[in-house]
Amino acid sequence: xxxxxxxxxxxxxxxxxxxxxxxxxxxxxxxxxxxxxxxxxxxxxxxxxxxxxxxxxxxxxxxxxxxxxxxxxxxxxxxxxxxxxxxxxxxxxxxxxxxxxxxxxxxxxxxxxxxxxxxxxxxxxxxxxxxxxxxxxxxxxxxxxxxxxxxxxxxxxxxxxxxxxxxxxxxxxxxxxxxxxxxxxxxxxxxxxxxxxxxxxxxxxxxxxxxxxxxxxxxxxxxxxxxxxxxxxxxxxxxxxxxxxxxxxxxxxxxxxxxxxxxxxxxxxxxx
DNA sequence: CGCCAGGACGCCC
DNA sequence: GGGCGTCATGGC
Numbered sequence: 466x467x468x469x470x471x472x473x474x475x476x477x478x479x480x481x482x483x484x485x486x487x488x489x490x491x492x493x494x495x496x497x498x499x500x501x502x503x504x505x506x507x508x509x510x511x512x513x514x515x516x517x518x519x520x521x522x523x524x525x526x527x528x529x530x531x532x533x534x535x536x537x538x539x540x541x542x543x544x545x546x547x548x549x550x551x552x553x554x555x556x557x558x559x560x561x562x563x564x565x566x567x568x569x570x571x572x573x574x575x576x577x578x579x580x581x582x583x584x585x586x587x588x589x590x591x592x593x594x595x596x597x598x599x600x601x602x603x604x605x606x607x608x609x610x611x612x613x614x615x616x617x618x619x620x621x622x623x624x625x626x627x628x629x630x631x632x633x634x635x636x637x638x639x640x641x642x643x644x645x646x647x648x649x650x651x652x653x654x655x656x657x658x659x660x661x662x663x664x665x666x667x668x669x670x671x672x673x674x675x676x677x678x679x680x681x682x683x684x685x686x687x688x689x690x691x692x693x694x695x696x697x698x699x700x701x702x703x704x705x706x707x708x709x710x711x712x713x714x715x716x717x718x719x720x721x722x723x724x725x726x727x728x729x730x731x732x733x734x735x736x737x
Numbered sequence: 738c739g740c741c742a743g744g745a746c747g748c749c750c
Numbered sequence: 751g752g753g754c755g756t757c758a759t760g761g762c
Contacts, residue, residue, distance in 0.1 A: 594742035633758025675745045696743040
């Protein structure tokens with residue numbers, strides 16, 4: 466990844482990166498596409514840091530109106546720009562199905578998101594579809610001036626006062642999650658470095674956090690790349706393409722591979 | 738109208 | 751331990 470400072474913007478040149486594939490593949494829910502005629506542009510937030518980012522016609526990425534310090538301290542990490550995805554994809558491509566998935570969408574990167582935001586977002590995600598998940602999170606942030614509420618703020622609420630979210634049966638889960646994190650019973654930072662089985666167990670103590678949501682928090686919010694969320698789509702992939710199990714040699718990066726497969730099975734296979 | 742969505746819970750056996 | 755009905759909401 467190379468970058469230059471130009472005016473108030475940062476121009477980034479990097480392979481293995483696509484805005485649509487990375488920001489609209491179901492790992493994050495707060496990015497909005499606001500295309501102009503010439504630029505693919507997304508506006509969104511990582512916890513409470515806002516960003517507008519575009520892809521220029523020359524294949525560069527424009528990080529609009531941010532300081533070099535913010536770029537280096539926040540966004541390089543968020544977009545995982547220090548990880549070599551070419552090397553990852555080379556490894557993935559030894560597997561026939563993953564090879565196809567990487568060819569279909571080679572610009573997916575695993576975002577390094579905030580664990581608290583992920584916890585809340587993926588509780589909302591259960592038995593839900595992506596457009597509605599986004600709507601609920603929008604209403605939540607709108608209620609806090611466009612910022613994602615911290616655990617202390619959200620712990621002031623209860624299932625009834627959260628009715629405005631229209632999150633249905635998930636409201637009582639949000640209440641429990643906020644109270645646990647807010648009062649320190651659940652320490653997400655500590656959980657993030659636990660051996661993964663212990664981390665899973667701790668996360669599942671939160672109401673509304675089962676196997677799938679726990680894996681999503683580990684993968685997307687704690688960058689535990691060995692975590693492997695299995696939803697209905699990935700179940701399909703495993704059944705159709707991996708009847709004998711997922712390759713063992715990929716287990717360390719199974720979660721990243723999972724992102725390519727998720728996107729491929731949802732948007733790629735039927736186009737063939 | 739029924740079916741589904743990046744599932745988890747409670748209860749049953 | 752596995753199987754199944756239920757849980758809100760909204761798009762199709």
